[in-house]
Amino acid sequence: MNDAAVHDDHHDHDHKPTGIGRWLFSTNHKDIGTMYLVFSLFMFFVGGAMALVIRAELFQPGMQFVDPQFFNSMTTVHALVMIFGALMPAGVGLANWMIPIMIGAPDMAMPRMNNMSFWILPFAFTLLLSTFFMPGGAPAGGWTMYPPLVLQLGDGFPFLIFAVHFLGISSIMGAINIIATVFNMRAPGMTFMRLPLFVWTWIITAFLLIASMPVLAGAVTMLLTDKFFGTAFFDAAGGGDPLLFQHVFWFFGHPEVYILVLPSFGIISQIIPTFARKPLFGYASMVYATASIAFLSFFVWAHHMFAVGMPLTGELFFMYATMAIAVPTGVKIFNWTATMWKGSMTFETPMLFSIGVLFMFSIGGFSGLMMGITPVDFQYHDTYFIVAHFHYVIVPGIIYGVIAGVYYWLPKWTGVMYDEKLGKLHFWLSTISVNVLFFPMHFIGLAGMPRRIPDYSTQFADWNAIISIGGFVFGLSQLILVWVVIKCARGDGEKATDQVWESAHGLEFTLPSPPPFHSFTTPPVVTDATAHS
Amino acid sequence: MSNSHDTYFIPEPSRWPIVGTLSLFTTFIGGSMFLNGYSSGPYVLALGILAVCYMFFGWFADVIKESMGGNYNKQVDISFRWGMSWFIFSEVMFFAAFFGALFYIRVFSVPWLGGEGAGFVTHMFLWPDFDAVWPLLTTPDMSLANVESSYIAIKDVIPAFDVPLVNTILLLSSGVTITLAHHALKKDHRAPLCWWLAATVLLGFVFVYFQIGEYAHAYHELDLTMKSGVYGSTFFMLTGFHGFHVTMGATMILVILFRSMKGHFSSKDHFAFEGVAWYWHFVDVVWLGLYVFVYWI
Ligand code: HEM
Numbered sequence A: 001m002n003d004a005a006v007h008d009d010h011h012d013h014d015h016k017p018t019g020i021g022r023w024l025f026s027t028n029h030k031d032i033g034t035m036y037l038v039f040s041l042f043m044f045f046v047g048g049a050m051a052l053v054i055r056a057e058l059f060q061p062g063m064q065f066v067d068p069q070f071f072n073s074m075t076t077v078h079a080l081v082m083i084f085g086a087l088m089p090a091g092v093g094l095a096n097w098m099i100p101i102m103i104g105a106p107d108m109a110m111p112r113m114n115n116m117s118f119w120i121l122p123f124a125f126t127l128l129l130s131t132f133f134m135p136g137g138a139p140a141g142g143w144t145m146y147p148p149l150v151l152q153l154g155d156g157f158p159f160l161i162f163a164v165h166f167l168g169i170s171s172i173m174g175a176i177n178i179i180a181t182v183f184n185m186r187a188p189g190m191t192f193m194r195l196p197l198f199v200w201t202w203i204i205t206a207f208l209l210i211a212s213m214p215v216l217a218g219a220v221t222m223l224l225t226d227k228f229f230g231t232a233f234f235d236a237a238g239g240g241d242p243l244l245f246q247h248v249f250w251f252f253g254h255p256e257v258y259i260l261v262l263p264s265f266g267i268i269s270q271i272i273p274t275f276a277r278k279p280l281f282g283y284a285s286m287v288y289a290t291a292s293i294a295f296l297s298f299f300v301w302a303h304h305m306f307a308v309g310m311p312l313t314g315e316l317f318f319m320y321a322t323m324a325i326a327v328p329t330g331v332k333i334f335n336w337t338a339t340m341w342k343g344s345m346t347f348e349t350p351m352l353f354s355i356g357v358l359f360m361f362s363i364g365g366f367s368g369l370m371m372g373i374t375p376v377d378f379q380y381h382d383t384y385f386i387v388a389h390f391h392y393v394i395v396p397g398i399i400y401g402v403i404a405g406v407y408y409w410l411p412k413w414t415g416v417m418y419d420e421k422l423g424k425l426h427f428w429l430s431t432i433s434v435n436v437l438f439f440p441m442h443f444i445g446l447a448g449m450p451r452r453i454p455d456y457s458t459q460f461a462d463w464n465a466i467i468s469i470g471g472f473v474f475g476l477s478q479l480i481l482v483w484v485v486i487k488c489a490r491g492d493g494e495k496a497t498d499q500v501w502e503s504a505h506g507l508e509f510t511l512p513s514p515p516p517f518h519s520f521t522t523p524p525v526v527t528d529a530t531a532h533s
Numbered sequence B: 001m002s003n004s005h006d007t008y009f010i011p012e013p014s015r016w017p018i019v020g021t022l023s024l025f026t027t028f029i030g031g032s033m034f035l036n037g038y039s040s041g042p043y044v045l046a047l048g049i050l051a052v053c054y055m056f057f058g059w060f061a062d063v064i065k066e067s068m069g070g071n072y073n074k075q076v077d078i079s080f081r082w083g084m085s086w087f088i089f090s091e092v093m094f095f096a097a098f099f100g101a102l103f104y105i106r107v108f109s110v111p112w113l114g115g116e117g118a119g120f121v122t123h124m125f126l127w128p129d130f131d132a133v134w135p136l137l138t139t140p141d142m143s144l145a146n147v148e149s150s151y152i153a154i155k156d157v158i159p160a161f162d163v164p165l166v167n168t169i170l171l172l173s174s175g176v177t178i179t180l181a182h183h184a185l186k187k188d189h190r191a192p193l194c195w196w197l198a199a200t201v202l203l204g205f206v207f208v209y210f211q212i213g214e215y216a217h218a219y220h221e222l223d224l225t226m227k228s229g230v231y232g233s234t235f236f237m238l239t240g241f242h243g244f245h246v247t248m249g250a251t252m253i254l255v256i257l258f259r260s261m262k263g264h265f266s267s268k269d270h271f272a273f274e275g276v277a278w279y280w281h282f283v284d285v286v287w288l289g290l291y292v293f294v295y296w297i
């Protein structure tokens, strides 16, 4: 290509649209990715505020601050906001920012659809959160929306259902876009087995999304018609079965937990090799393990229903299937550990958070295994033990992965190095408090404290007070992240090099920091030597 | 045009996505208001649906303009192909949820309500006279002496070898006609292309017309309604969503017909046609599932 053309390209593509239109009408993967990430951070604090209401109420036995109905709304909406408003958008935001860069493409395959996937989110949450101001209040029957309880919701009911539909539309469009991008926009030489693992985990996540979100849409549609059009899907008096909802919901719900966690697995698979200064151990086995996890995740849903009275065959089948998932998960944990084995490790903030994922996701995985054993799950089910389980896999398992990714790529995005001291402070405060927050939940759960309850028996009082303290410290520690991000965005800090990290590999580190508006206008050529794996 | 455009096409910033978001938002608010019984609900809902149509119209007009302007290369074409395939897969999963519900109800919940399995005692105490058969004409609560049932007993169900069979033939033939249209397009025979497309649209809409007639019959003569217990629920949700998809598909083919009449598409380059044809075949396959499991066995 001659010089003039290069110059032309730059001129064409670095000409950013200005004003509010840049964001509203955007067809740029970086701008859309930024919006996703900012939205996710915002919702993280909205959901976090709800969590703190819960922890304030539970600081002592007895009723302190809120009435039980509102308490139940807090647990319900906290979960919906965190899952659909914070975690999923964070994953998609990172995918938007990084996938085109990592595979050597100029942008996503369908940039306009990409815009719509994002902009649906704030409006869907407007629908959901507006229910707080309606007769009957916000949803309070749990994020799982089990009938018949959820059908007792007031005016907010159709808003809840349509918000879920709306979010589903957004996720499906986002997932289709990601698959089309990876399948079709890879640079020459970027074969599938040379893809960075973050891209791989996202292909698989996208597949899970496309396969499971429509099922959720179907489930909530049946709720809607049961409530308003007299159908009897979940009403035994009409020949239906409330448990049918649980089956359909969890057919979506279990793949959903992997939708949340796989991108985080992908992120730490990028980070650990960088700071261990060794290539990822067992690249191919990582890909196959991820795919197996995704495949198996469609056959374990009823481990959420062990206590509902399924036939014995069902109990056994879902127990063994659940145990089977531990195998590919173990492969991944092994590979990350082996990557660090004899590496020349340094412990910058992204690495600290990644190691946090490794350790604490494993704790959650182990409690998952315990609950996967049908007979003992009768004791754990619907207690704080399960709350401990999924918070371990979600908070230090997923949120830590996202935070690790943010620290890892923030210098790339902004061109400015983040403040390492603040990063380390953020990590240590979070890690101590997150364990104070969630570890004792195992104890009170085993001792019999039920979940989703605003008041409790006095023997649980001490641990609950400690848990609440952990919760407030954890919540406040997250403000450090906001401060770090704002500092970088304002350009306050050392200038980052293109390479950013001494031993970082991958196409994203061949671009300037920050990268040009359209990443690769002419495709780079990838060879074995330059491939990330 | 700069060099890079030979490899990549990236659309300019567009207002259609945000228009789409806002119109869906309006639709959902209107729908919720309507369901909650607010008198202004239907108007907001109608406004939202109109806006959604406007968005589709405008967005696709842009896409068609770009396509006709020769902006799309092989890569864009392949992106569209992946996009459409996965979209259809998501639709398959949507129907899978309802088929799953149907199978669960037929295999588990109705027999259990009738006393099969470990829960037989419940049956003895709650509704000993309830008879679990499929098609389920009466609901469990109808067998109770002093409880008023919230459901309507069905007089009869729609027989499989009647209008549904005709509809099966109609849809299968439409699958053939659209394939003939595709063959005509590939040979650049424009007149047969348009005729076969017109035949497909016609078959599609006749299907919908018969389906509506069947619904009227079910409601007025058979007491088979959405409120007829779980048989009515599964029947109307499955056939209803399918009918909605037929309507969408036939409308899409109609657009393709108009575009063909205006001379769009070439014998090599006609993804819009193919995407719609895929969709149509998908709708066809869903119908076969419906015919077998809802009407026939
Ligand atoms: C990959 C990350 C994981 C996430 C995000 C996750 C998330 C969750 C969530 C949210 C629940 C609670 C559902 C509810 O509201 O009732 C749950 C329950 C459960 N999880 Fe996990 N989980 C993960 C991994 C695992 C693993 C590895 C296993 C087992 C090998 C497992 C087994 C279970 C079981 C058996 C339950 C049901 C407990 C009960 O209700 O009694 N999970 N998980």
Ligand SMILES: [Cu+2]
Pocket: A253, A254, A257, A300, A301, A303, A304
């Ligand atoms: Cu699960």
